[in-house]
């Protein structure tokens with residue numbers, strides 16, 4: 001009797017330990033088994049993950065679309081017309097829906113009629129757009145005080161305002177509030193000035209008088 005009681009007293013503290021160990025082993029085996037199972041069958045993982053992924057993809061794909069369509073409303077609200085006359089480096093006449101409209105390029109300025117390099121800048125503009133179909137893209141303003149349309153011009157993928165600055169035939173000018181490309185155009189003007197391209201040799205772009 002005495003020895004049996006002693007045996008029970010000795011084994012009693014081990015019972016919770018053994019039970020805990022068994023539970024622990026069971027959990028470890030369950031995790032290992034489920035990991036192996038998932039590794040073996042990737043489709044099984046995707047079956048659980050895909051509803052979440054699909055929701056996320058849907059959300060992500062919807063979100064940029066919303067932004068893009070908002071962006072498109074702002075930047076692709078464009079007209080397409082044909083350039084019938086070039087006035088100077090930054091102004092043209094365009095036929096839009098059968099109507100003749102004068103268009104002033106935004107973000108840039110080219111020399112006026114009485115200034116050096118007027119002929120070259122005008123010729124550069126003629127070479128780029130005369131007789132061509134152009135896309136007219138608005139920034140924020142529609143027209144200036146002279147009733148001219150204020151626009152960025154594109155011939156296919158060629159951004160005309162930008163090319164004129166790159167060539168050194170135009171300077172970048174911030175006509176508020178139309179500032180969408182001002183930083184880009186400023187950087188390109190600095191590069192053209194550094195290279196002494198186009199009109200920069202006449203030093204006419206730093207007079208602080210960016211006339212329209």
Ligand SMILES: [Ca+2]
Pocket residue numbers: 090109110111112211212
């Ligand atoms: Ca001008």
